[in-house]
Structure formats: C-alpha cells, structure tokens
Amino acid sequence: MNDATVGRRKCPALTLLALLGLLLLLLAACSSGSPSVSEAETGVLTLPPVSARAEEGQRLRVVATTSIIGDVVGRVGGGAIDLTTLMRPGQDPHSYQPAATDLTAAADADVIFINGWNLEEALVGDLDSIGRRATIVPVSAGIEPLAAGEGAANPHVWLDVANVIRWVENVRQVLGAADPSNAATYDANAAAYRAELEQLDADLRAMLATIPPARRVLVTNHDNLGYFATAYGFEVAGTVIPSVSALAEPTAKDLSELVGLMTAEGICALVVETTANDQLARMLERELTDCDEVHLITLYTDALGPPGSAAADYIGMMRANAAALVAGLT
Numbered sequence: 001m002n003d004a005t006v007g008r009r010k011c012p013a014l015t016l017l018a019l020l021g022l023l024l025l026l027l028a029a030c031s032s033g034s035p036s037v038s039e040a041e042t043g044v045l046t047l048p049p050v051s052a053r054a055e056e057g058q059r060l061r062v063v064a065t066t067s068i069i070g071d072v073v074g075r076v077g078g079g080a081i082d083l084t085t086l087m088r089p090g091q092d093p094h095s096y097q098p099a100a101t102d103l104t105a106a107a108d109a110d111v112i113f114i115n116g117w118n119l120e121e122a123l124v125g126d127l128d129s130i131g132r133r134a135t136i137v138p139v140s141a142g143i144e145p146l147a148a149g150e151g152a153a154n155p156h157v158w159l160d161v162a163n164v165i166r167w168v169e170n171v172r173q174v175l176g177a178a179d180p181s182n183a184a185t186y187d188a189n190a191a192a193y194r195a196e197l198e199q200l201d202a203d204l205r206a207m208l209a210t211i212p213p214a215r216r217v218l219v220t221n222h223d224n225l226g227y228f229a230t231a232y233g234f235e236v237a238g239t240v241i242p243s244v245s246a247l248a249e250p251t252a253k254d255l256s257e258l259v260g261l262m263t264a265e266g267i268c269a270l271v272v273e274t275t276a277n278d279q280l281a282r283m284l285e286r287e288l289t290d291c292d293e294v295h296l297i298t299l300y301t302d303a304l305g306p307p308g309s310a311a312a313d314y315i316g317m318m319r320a321n322a323a324a325l326v327a328g329l330t
C-alpha cells in the first residue's frame with residue numbers, strides 16, 4: 001500500500017450516471033476539504049508541496065514535534081530558522097499533550113515537522129486544526145514502514161541511522177523550498193550533518209559487531225526496536241507491551257507468555273526505555289527465576305536524554321544505546 005498521502009483524501013469513485021449529482025457533490029467536498037494528517041496512514045508517506053513562505057527580513061518559523069526531530073531539523077536549519085521543538089527531552093511522544101504555548105507556536109508556524117504514522121497520537125489532531133497556515137510535513141516521507149500489526153505502520157524509523165539520513169534530505173528539501181534565499185545554507189548544513197551520520201552508522205556497526213550473534217536478541221517495553229533490529233542484525237523476540245504505542249497496557253496473559261518465551265529461549269536481558277515506566281520490566285525481572293541475573297538495558301528510544309547528558313542529541317543518543325547494548329549483551 002503505497003498510496004497513503006498527507007494532505008489528500010481519497011474520494012469514492014462512483015460511476016453510475018444516476019449518481020452523477022451525488023458524485024459532483026462528493027468531488028466538491030473532497031477537493032475543498034482541509035488537509036488532514038490525523039488519519040492513520042499505513043503506507044509510504046509523501047512530502048506535501050511546499051511554496052516559499054519566509055517573510056522578508058524574518059527567519060522561517062519552524063515547529064518540530066519530538067525532541068529527536070527537533071535535533072535533526074535544528075542541524076539542517078541552523079541559525080537560519082526560528083525553531084520551536086514541542087517535546088522536551090525524555091518526553092514520550094505517544095502520550096504527549098500539547099501545552100497552550102505549543103498551540104501558539106503551531107498557529108504561527110510556516111512549517112511543522114511531524115514524524116508521521118500516528119507517533120504523536122495525542123498531538124497531531126491539534127496541530128492539524130490549529131496550524132492552519134503551516135505546511136505540515138512528515139519527516140519520514142519516502143521511508144518504507146515496517147508493519148506493526150492491525151494494519152498499522154511502526155513509526156520508530158529513527159532508530160536506523162539510514163532513515164535519519166532520509167529525514168535530513170527531506171528537511172533540506174522542505175526548508176529550501178519554503179525559504180529559497182537560505183537554500184545554500186540548508187544544503188551545506190545537510191551535507192555536513194549527513195557525513196556525521198554516515199560516520200555514526202559505521203561506528204554503531206563496529207560497536208555492535210562485538211556482541212556475539214546468539215546474544216543479539218531483544219525483548220523490549222513496546223514495539224519500538226524493529227527498525228534498529230533490521231538495520232543492525234538483531235532479533236526482537238518479544239515485547240512487554242505488544243503494540244507500537246507505549247500507551248497500551250499489557251494483560252496478565254501477555255506477561256505470562258513473555259516470561260514463557262524468555263525462559264524457553266534463555267533470555268536474561270530486557271531492554272527498557274528512558275521514556276517508559278519500568279515497573280513492568282522489574283516485575284518481569286522477578287518472574288525470570290532461571291536467570292542468575294537479569295540485565296536491564298536502558299535505551300533512549302523515543303526521546304533524547306537531558307541537556308548536558310551524553311544522549312542530548314541524536315548522535316550521542318545512538319552511541320549511548322550501542323554502548324548500553326554492548327555492556328548488557330556481552
């Protein structure tokens with residue numbers, strides 16, 4: 001399914017002549033309908049058309065939703081944009097509710113970068129209705145999503161560095177189109193950052209190669225490591241919360257199945273994320289009685305670490321994650 005697009009609705013194709021009047025009404029309604037990004041998209045997302053937006057003498061006003069998107073957009077935009085990142089480090093994008101100041105920033109924005117695929121499930125509907133003058137851009141446009149069950153797409157693409165390189169290209173294109181007078185700056189910033197990301201990817205591969213293949217098995221809080229596992233040669237054996245959303249609650253049956261699986265496969269390491277409550281993980285730890293020791297490996301998955309920490313930016317976050325996996329699995 002490659003036809004899911006942002007900002008466009010599919011209209012029913014009615015062909016019966018008797019329904020021509022109704023068809024015309026439907027077409028009119030569809031073509032005048034407002035763009036919507038709140039529908040659950042499941043296929044490859046596309047970049048919306050972007051026209052020049054920056055006003056004379058003013059920096060382009062840009063909003064980013066998650067801390068990770070904000071970091072990447074900031075690297076490409078640099079000092080040429082006026083950037084507001086809505087979520088602070090450590091904030092879970094699945095449950096994030098916008099504050100009044102967020103809505104003001106969205107109302108004034110020229111461009112709003114979101115992840116797409118319903119990551120920011122409590123936020124995007126508000127941005128859609130309030131950011132009327134802004135172009136809402138899914139940074140993940142062009143990336144083939146992994147399926148996440150129930151027809152949903154897994155939104156956690158940034159845990160594969162190659163996908164963030166795609167984000168950089170998308171941000172470069174959009175900023176250059178919205179603010180052509182600074183396009184050369186965005187091109188140069190993107191090229192420099194891309195080189196850093198390519199080095200990051202090579203470094204991650206070298207670090208993770210030290211983990212024996214048999215130990216490259218991950219059990220996670222929620223279904224967020226699929227892209228990471230695919231890119232860097234891991235298997236996701238199970239999730240505490242069998243959903244792409246951290247908001248879902250595991251049932252007693254989910255937990256007992258997971259304990260059974262981990263016991264059967266001799267897995268004694270569990271990945272927990274910095275944005276999640278790790279109470280569940282600790283309960284699981286008590287249940288895994290066959291393990292001499294249960295390693296809880298804390299990864300930054302859905303948000304950056306606090307300012308000043310090693311994970312305060314995307315590159316640092318990914319290096320910290322690789323170091324934690326090497327320490328927990330070797």
Ligand SMILES: [Zn+2]
Nearest residue numbers: 224244246302
């Ligand atoms: Zn998540």
